[in-house]
Amino acid sequence: MDKKDKNNNENKMDQLRLNIPQIDEEATRMKAEKLLEQYRMYLLQVPEDFLPKVTATYSLVPPSFSNEFHSSTEDAALKRMDWEIERDRFLKRIQRAVNRLSQKERQILVMLYMQNEEMYDYEVYAEMRLSQRSYYRTKAKAFYRLAFALRVEVYKDGGAPE
Numbered sequence: 466m467d468k469k470d471k472n473n474n475e476n477k478m479d480q481l482r483l484n485i486p487q488i489d490e491e492a493t494r495m496k497a498e499k500l501l502e503q504y505r506m507y508l509l510q511v512p513e514d515f516l517p518k519v520t521a522t523y524s525l526v527p528p529s530f531s532n533e534f535h536s537s538t539e540d541a542a543l544k545r546m547d548w549e550i551e552r553d554r555f556l557k558r559i560q561r562a563v564n565r566l567s568q569k570e571r572q573i574l575v576m577l578y579m580q581n582e583e584m585y586d587y588e589v590y591a592e593m594r595l596s597q598r599s600y601y602r603t604k605a606k607a608f609y610r611l612a613f614a615l616r617v618e619v620y621k622d623g624g625a626p627e
Contacts, residue, residue: 492619494605497612501578504559507552508581562614569593570607573600 590600612618
């Protein structure tokens with residue numbers, strides 16, 4: 466057995482002994498990017514079905530002897546309020562996670578996903594005065610670290626963190 470095979474076998478044994486789950490880097494990056502896209506959409510989005518109906522609805526409502534009656538306007542207001550609370554929690558969670566990244570990583574993600582004005586990769590690395598290669602390395606690391614900060618990393622073979 467040559468030295469290379471011996472080292473390879475030792476690495477496999479260490480992995481088996483420690484039972485460390487392997488991270489699916491591509492799936493993890495995609496999940497983090499999806500959350501940032503969702504962040505951008507939440508900033509713009511107010512679902513139409515949460516808005517109260519403007520047209521009159523004709524229906525027979527049996528008399529009620531309790532205070533359980535809710536109009537469609539009240540229901541829409543309650544749904545909207547619940548949705549806004551959930552949206553705000555999501556936005557704050559993403560903001561806290563992004564703030565834990567390094568300055569360069571944070572700057573890339575903010576410029577790409579967290580501003581009103583949409584920017585392209587080439588605009589971001591030009592403005593930051595980074596080489597294309599350095600930019601894409603930093604961006605990849607930012608997604609990876611963001612996924613860990615949000616605890617949404619994806620493991621190969623259904624593994625899970627301990």
